[in-house]
Structures are given as structure tokens and as C-alpha cells.
Amino acid sequence: MFYTLHQDNRRASDDLLKLSDALEFQENEIINAQDKLRSTRAKIAVSEGKIALAIIDAQKVVEEKQKRIDDVSRALQVLRTACIVWPGSASVVFLTGSFDGWAIQQPLLLNIYVLCEIISDKSETCIAILQRRMEKSSVGVFSLYLKLFPGRYEIKFIVDDEWKIDPLRPIVHNNGYENNLLIIT
Numbered sequence: 791m792f793y794t795l796h797q798d799n800r801r802a803s804d805d806l807l808k809l810s811d812a813l814e815f816q817e818n819e820i821i822n823a824q825d826k827l828r829s830t831r832a833k834i835a836v837s838e839g840k841i842a843l844a845i846i847d848a849q850k851v852v853e854e855k856q857k858r859i860d861d862v863s864r865a866l867q868v869l870r871t872a873c874i875v876w877p878g879s880a881s882v883v884f885l886t887g888s889f890d891g892w893a894i895q896q897p898l899l900l901n902i903y904v905l906c907e908i909i910s911d912k913s914e915t916c917i918a919i920l921q922r923r924m925e926k927s928s929v930g931v932f933s934l935y936l937k938l939f940p941g942r943y944e945i946k947f948i949v950d951d952e953w954k955i956d957p958l959r960p961i962v963h964n965n966g967y968e969n970n971l972l973i974i975t
Contacts, residue, residue: 869937870974876924876932877958880949883924883932887945887972944969 876883886892924932924947944962946969947954955961960971 865939868939870940872936872938872972872974874924874934874936874945874972876947876949877956878949878954879930880932882950883926884948885922885924885934885945886948887943887969889936889938889943889945889972938972938974940974943972943974945972946970 874885876885922934922936924934926932944964947956955968955970960973962969962971
């Protein structure tokens with residue numbers, strides 16, 4: 791009986807030791823899981839902070855772009871459409887002027903006009919001038935629509951390779967050049 795009791799105590803002690811080891815293992819797993827959870831929460835907090843900063847930056851960019859859009863919108867409301875007409879007959883008519891610095895930079899609207907001057911018997915100097923080509927109607931009238939801000943502009947026509955002014959328009963003399971005056975109100 792003593793032997794059996796001793797064996798039972800030993801088994802109980804072994805079982806208790808196994809349970810104690812299992813409990814310690816489980817406690818370690820819980821501690822490790824809690825550490826992982828804290829680490830994950832910290833990473834999430836950092837990510838949330840980065841996302842919040844990115845959202846703030848994006849909102850600033852959107853606000854700046856909206857301000858630029860609003861400014862451009864207000865400026866575009868000031869633009870006026872002007873119809874420029876060449877009254878004479880011609881094969882081809884181009885328009886150039888101070889409205890774009892006497893040259894334009896919008897490739898889709900460009901027509902290249904080459905002006906060549908013979909300097910001597912052997913040499914020739916050519917310059918390319920960029921103008922707007924005027925549209926010829928079915929009745930032969932050349933016209934061009936421009937969107938311009940209110941102001942005073944000087945313009946000139948290139949009619950069949952000759953620089954000309956329209957005698958029906960106001961004429962100004964500027965630095966030895968004779969140009970037409972275009973007033974946009």
C-alpha cells in the first residue's frame with residue numbers, strides 16, 4: 791500500500807511537474823504574443839502617422855492646384871475672342887503680332903514662314919518666322935479667331951510672302967515699323 795501510495799504521489803508529482811512546465815510554456819507563449827501584439831500596434835501607429843502626413847500633404851497639393859485652377863479660371867473669364875479679317879485677295883495669309891511676341895510656341899497652331907534675304911550675290915540669309923495661318927472662306931475672305939486679354943496689340947499680315955498692313959485698320963508707327971493696331975476691350 792505504501793508502495794502504491796508512493797507511486798501515486800510520484801505520478802501526481804510528475805503530472806504536476808508536466809502541468810507546471812506546460813503552464814510556463816503557455817505563459818511564455820502569451821508573453822511573446824503580447825510582445826508581438828505591442829510591436830504590431832506600434833507599427834500600425836507609425837503607419838497611421840505616415841498615412842496621416844501623406845493625406846495632409848495630398849490635401850495641400852490639391853488645395854494649391856485648386857487655387858491655380860481658380861486663378862486660371864478667373865483669368866480666362868477676362869479673355870475676349872477677336873476675329874481678325876484680311877479684306878484683300880490672296881492665296882495664303884498669316885498673322886503675326888505683339889499678342890504672342892511676334893512668334894508663337896504652340897506647335898499645333900504653327901505654320902513656318904521662311905523669309906530669305908539675299909545679302910550678296912553668293913549668300914542668302916534665311917530666318918524662320920512662326921505665325922498663325924488664317925483660314926480662307928468659300929468666298930475668299932481670310933479670318934482668324936484669337937483669344938486675347940484686353941489691351942493694345944500691334945499686328946501685321948503676311949500676304950503671299952509680303953508683309954502688309956490693312957489700310958482699313960488703325961495704323962501705328964513704332965521704331966520705324968508700320969503695324970496695324972488691334973484694341974481689345
